Amino acid sequence: MPSIAEPGGRRMRAGPAHHPTVHVVDDDAQVRRAVWFLLESAGYAPRVFACGDDLLAELDELPLAPVLVDLCPPGFAGFDLLDQVRQRTPTVPVVVMSGHGDVACAVRAMKSGAIDFIEKPFADDTLLTAVATATGVLARTLAQGEAQRDATRRIAALSAREKEVLASLAAGKSNKVIAFDLALSIRTVEMHRVRMMRHLAARTLAEALRLAHLAGLDMAITRRERAGG
Numbered sequence: 001m002p003s004i005a006e007p008g009g010r011r012m013r014a015g016p017a018h019h020p021t022v023h024v025v026d027d028d029a030q031v032r033r034a035v036w037f038l039l040e041s042a043g044y045a046p047r048v049f050a051c052g053d054d055l056l057a058e059l060d061e062l063p064l065a066p067v068l069v070d071l072c073p074p075g076f077a078g079f080d081l082l083d084q085v086r087q088r089t090p091t092v093p094v095v096v097m098s099g100h101g102d103v104a105c106a107v108r109a110m111k112s113g114a115i116d117f118i119e120k121p122f123a124d125d126t127l128l129t130a131v132a133t134a135t136g137v138l139a140r141t142l143a144q145g146e147a148q149r150d151a152t153r154r155i156a157a158l159s160a161r162e163k164e165v166l167a168s169l170a171a172g173k174s175n176k177v178i179a180f181d182l183a184l185s186i187r188t189v190e191m192h193r194v195r196m197m198r199h200l201a202a203r204t205l206a207e208a209l210r211l212a213h214l215a216g217l218d219m220a221i222t223r224r225e226r227a228g229g
Contacts, residue, residue, distance in 0.1 A: 019045040020135045021065035025055050025081065026097075028070070031120075035068070035127070042128055044135075052081035059085070064092055064142070066134035068127075071098035071105065079112055086113040091141045093134040097122065151214035154200050162196040163217065165189060169205065170212040 022044050026032050032048045039046040047062070049055040052069070067085055082094055096109040099120035106117040115137060116130040155163065161182075168178040175193070179186045202208040 019043055021063050022046045022131055022135070023055060023062065023065055023067045024048045024069075025050075025052055025067065026070040027051060031070075038124055038127065039131065042131075044131065052084070055081070056084055056088075059088055064089065064138065066131060066138055067092055067094045068131065068134075069094060069096055071096055071100070071109070079108065082109065082112050082114060091138065091145070093137045095130045095134050097127075148214050151211040154211055155215040155217055157199050158196055159192075161192050162199065165192045166196050166200075166208060166212050167217045169193070170209050170217060 020043075022039055024032060024035050024039070024046055026035065026048070027050055029050070032050070036046045036048050047065075055067070055069075069081055069085075071079070082096065085092060085094055093115045094113060095116045095118065096114040097118040097120055098105060109117045115134055118126060118130055155166070158166065164182060165178060168181065173181070175186050175189045178184075179189045182189070184192075197205075197208055200208050200211055202211065
């Protein structure tokens with residue numbers, strides 16, 4: 001089993017590598033230990049940091065994972081740390097916890113990009129629910145990013161004419177209108193459409209249009225048409 005080192009402390013046993021990672025920043029050793037064991041027992045692979053500086057020093061090398069941060073860690077103040085994490089890893093969801101929270105503090109945290117705010121002392125279920133939500137948000141974000149990259153790769157494989165036909169279809173144009181716009185015969189447009197579908201490995205037009213949307217092709221032609229207008 002791999003181990004995780006708490007800054008300034010002994011090494012701790014971590015869960016299997018496939019368990020979701022969670023980064024925890026809190027200056028209170030007792031809280032760090034309690035949160036670590038709670039998350040580990042719930043199937044996570046927590047990594048704990050005594051201060052924001054320690055997290056930021058390793059951030060570029062750490063796996064993308066939700067960050068659970070206390071508002072008052074030493075070094076970087078909580079909101080400064082939140083801003084740094086959001087700037088350097090904008091896809092990472094951050095959950096803020098505080099023992100001195102109020103409405104204004106919670107509002108500021110949310111405006112700074114936190115997805116949840118937890119007041120100390122908190123119930124185990126409250127923390128686990130927030131972490132589960134953050135983990136789900138990150139998973140969906142990463143899946144969306146992979147889907148966009150896949151769509152971009154597929155679109156890049158098309159010829160320039162096939163891209164034009166697809167973008168026109170994404171704009172809701174019929175084969176007849178596309179033929180007129182591109183000064184082609186309807187039969188030629190249909191030929192490009194068939195080739196486009198084959199090169200995209202798309203089984204339906206709806207799937208091809210979804211790829212165009214993910215790759216931003218539909219928005220590109222809309223901008224061009226507005227500029228031309």
